[in-house]
Amino acid sequence: MREQLLELKEKAEADLERCVDLEALNEFRVSVLGKKGELTKLLKNMGRLSAEERPVIGQLANEIRDQLETRISRFSETLRDQGIQRQIAGETLDVTLPGTDVRTGGRHLLYQVQEEIEDVFIGMGYSVYEGFEIETDYYNFEVMNLPKDHPARDMQDSFYITPEVLLRTHTSPAQNRAMEAMCPNIPVKIIVPGRVYRRDDDATHSPMFHQVEGLLIDEHVRFSDLKGTLLEFARQMFGPEQRIRLRPSYFPFTEPSAEVDISCVMCHGRGCRTCGGTGWLEILGAGMVHPRVLEMGGYDPGKVTGFAFGLGVDRVTMLKYGLDDLRLLFENDVRFLKQF
Numbered sequence: 365m366r367e368q369l370l371e372l373k374e375k376a377e378a379d380l381e382r383c384v385d386l387e388a389l390n391e392f393r394v395s396v397l398g399k400k401g402e403l404t405k406l407l408k409n410m411g412r413l414s415a416e417e418r419p420v421i422g423q424l425a426n427e428i429r430d431q432l433e434t435r436i437s438r439f440s441e442t443l444r445d446q447g448i449q450r451q452i453a454g455e456t457l458d459v460t461l462p463g464t465d466v467r468t469g470g471r472h473l474l475y476q477v478q479e480e481i482e483d484v485f486i487g488m489g490y491s492v493y494e495g496f497e498i499e500t501d502y503y504n505f506e507v508m509n510l511p512k513d514h515p516a517r518d519m520q521d522s523f524y525i526t527p528e529v530l531l532r533t534h535t536s537p538a539q540n541r542a543m544e545a546m547c548p549n550i551p552v553k554i555i556v557p558g559r560v561y562r563r564d565d566d567a568t569h570s571p572m573f574h575q576v577e578g579l580l581i582d583e584h585v586r587f588s589d590l591k592g593t594l595l596e597f598a599r600q601m602f603g604p605e606q607r608i609r610l611r612p613s614y615f616p617f618t619e620p621s622a623e624v625d626i627s628c629v630m631c632h633g634r635g636c637r638t639c640g641g642t643g644w645l646e647i648l649g650a651g652m653v654h655p656r657v658l659e660m661g662g663y664d665p666g667k668v669t670g671f672a673f674g675l676g677v678d679r680v681t682m683l684k685y686g687l688d689d690l691r692l693l694f695e696n697d698v699r700f701l702k703q704f
């Protein structure tokens with residue numbers, strides 16, 4: 365029996381090394397050391413041994429079992445290491461796989477439209493001039509021909525920082541700043557895009573909104589030049605079929621003054637909900653620069669004339685994109701903004 369045990373050990377040690385993976389090794393372990401394994405089968409014959417032989421053979425069998433267990437567990441570690449090595453060796457970097465998506469931001473719809481407006485006027489020879497969002501009472505009102513006690517100041521309810529400093533209520537103060545900077549040169553041919561502030565807040569009025577101011581000062585500038593310029597703008601912005609309408613109005617800094625409408629972009633003038641059945645939509649205020657405003661800017665109203673206009677960017681955006689609530693533009697909901 366002793367020989368049989370030693371033979372089993374020798375054979376098992378040789379077979380063990382032939383296991384190619386952990387699965388095969390486990391099967392091998394069961395076939396030798398398991399309940400129905402070869403070693404167990406062999407030991408069933410122990411009963412036939414003499415009382416002296418039994419403990420000796422028993423001890424030998426236990427030693428062989430221990431040795432085989434140790435060899436098996438050592439070899440299983442070797443197999444595991446080999447497996448990992450193989451896996452690493454098989455891994456290659458596939459540079460053709462799609463990369464991680466980088467999300468880029470985009471320009472806000474309002475500034476896309478503002479830029480489009482700028483482009484139209486740049487195409488007509490205007491330069492972009494920047495004013496200040498925080499203005500003095502002097503520039504926002506006084507030099508716009510709105511002295512302190514002027515009732516037309518009520519048209520623009522303002523946010524004051526001090527009694528003399530406020531958030532500009534319109535881009536018009538830049539008219540005078542530009543005149544001061546350029547006088548006595550002509551022509552002054554600028555647009556001034558930017559944010560303006562008024563104490564208003566509902567579906568069509570926001571306390572912060574956007575205007576593009578226009579100013580042209582030169583010799584012989586006429587009202588018809590203003591009209592032609594605005595018609596060209598409307599056509600480039602809303603399509604070649606666009607018509608405009610000028611209604612007499614009042615601004616302290618222009619004379620004569622007009623409220624300018626474009627034919628309704630929804631119904632093309634037939635009358636609908638957007639235009640309140642009139643067929644027209646108001647988008648800007650305009651007029652010939654008041655002689656006092658020219659004077660305060662350093663120009664001689666006897667030698668030069670000019671026109672000015674103030675365009676509502678938010679309103680143009682709403683009309684161009686069919687938005688029914690101005691607040692959509694300021695809530696910063698990406699689901700809305702992503703559409704443009």
Ligand code: PHE
Nearest residue numbers: 534536649650651672673674
């Ligand atoms: N500043 C005026 C407003 O905000 C618009 C305007 C500008 C009117 C220039 C005439 C000339 O209402």
